[in-house]
Amino acid sequence: MSAAAVVAVGAMAMGALAPTAASAATRPDRVQQGLNTLVGADGPPGALASVTDRDGRTRTYTAGTGDLATGSKVPKNGQVRIGSNTKTFTAVVVLQLVAEGRIALDGKVDDYLPGLVHGAGIDGRLITIRHLLQQTSGLPNYSDYLGDEVRYFKPTELVRIALRHGSHFDPGTKWEYSNTNYVLAGLIVEKVTRHSLAHEMDRRVFKRIGLRHTYFPAPGDAAIRGPHPHGYYRGAAGAPLTDITEIDPSWGWAAGALISTTSELNRFYSALLDGRHRLLPEPQLAEMRRATLPADKTFGPGARYGLGLVSRPLPCGKDVLYWGHGGSFPGYETRGGATDDGRAANIAVTMQLDDEAARSRVDRVAETALCR
Secondary structure: OOOOOOOOOOOOOOOOOOOOHHHHHHOOOHHHHHHHHHOOOOOOOEEEEEEEOOOOOEEEEEEEEEEOOOOEEOOOOOOEEOOOHHHHHHHHHHHHHHHOOOOOOOOEHHHHOOOOOEEOOEEOOOOEHHHHHHOOOOOOOHHHHOOOOOOOOOHHHHHHHHHOOOOOOOOOOOOOOOHHHHHHHHHHHHHHHOOOHHHHHHHHHHHHHOOOOOEOOOOOOOOOOOOOOOOEEOOOOOOOOEEOOOOOOOOOHHHHOOEEOHHHHHHHHHHHHOHHHOOOOHHHHHHHHOOOEEOHHHHOOOOEEOOOOEEEEOOOOOOOEEEEOOEEEOOEEEEEEEOOOOOEEEEEEOEOOOOHHHHHHHHHHHHHHHOO
16 A cells, blocks of 8 residues: 555535425435445445534534444544645644744745755745645655655655655746645744644644644554544455554654544634634634635635635535635545534545545535535
8 A cells, every 4th residue: 555645635505495394304314315325335434424503513424334344333423534634734833823923924945944945946945935835836745756665754754755856836836736835834833833743733723722632643653542433445446445544644744644533623624714713813814715726636626725725615605615625544535624604514434535536425425514
């Protein structure tokens, strides 16, 4: 199994009339139906979902099998590897430091990590922090070059792997997804604060909004601490599934190492959009959502990328967006986000999806949940 994850990240209209109590009681739940369609046959063994309505009420769902060896059920609100959702958490910490005057959003990478970023067509004196967060640096993606080795990687080692390859374009001239950008952002956080990125995330995000089941794995921590469904890998269509739950996540680091639950992802994205929680001051939140760039090829039709935050259109209203990121990690895939009016939904399946059609099916379940 390759250590390099393919990081990547549909539609049912709301009825115009409210159902009667009797019909609401007998009508199948569309979110549960959606989860049921995701599992089985050649699909992932298990699926989880959490849906939060405008009043803050949350409902959790499961489908399929949580452990193929024992046949146990998927634990409700179980922990999963959330992959590139980690990027939004990293961006929030960086932007908090921007608000504190400790990082300049348009400052150069070389100002914080002098001499580290250089190579063929690569110059850290020309790449800004904004370029990193918005994925416009032109830096190659280190995870394209990791090969089959699964082990502990230091963040600086990941950067050096990327820098062996030339720049893809001049900074600020194009958009292209690269995990390297967020590893550098994490290193800048550590340089400025003199604390680990895990420590800063814990005190600045997890504890601030009460995420008790979200954590940054310690070096060498390959297990998932709390109740969780097992994650699986299939090498080819029709091949047997391999349990890949325990894996060193260090290769993802600031770009993809976090573990969380679907309900805590809902809380995070809702708190981020709701200024009352003060995860970010208004100017920094506005920067995060301003001047988004087209990201259809990576995140699907209509997707746009801001500073570590992705907007996507919902099918249940004109110009209605939801904001999130999504994540892909060996064994797990997550999709979802939150709306400005207080709705949130996140879906997780227990197999990394390697084709657009499969990812689109998960997207559609998330959109169905958000359009309820």
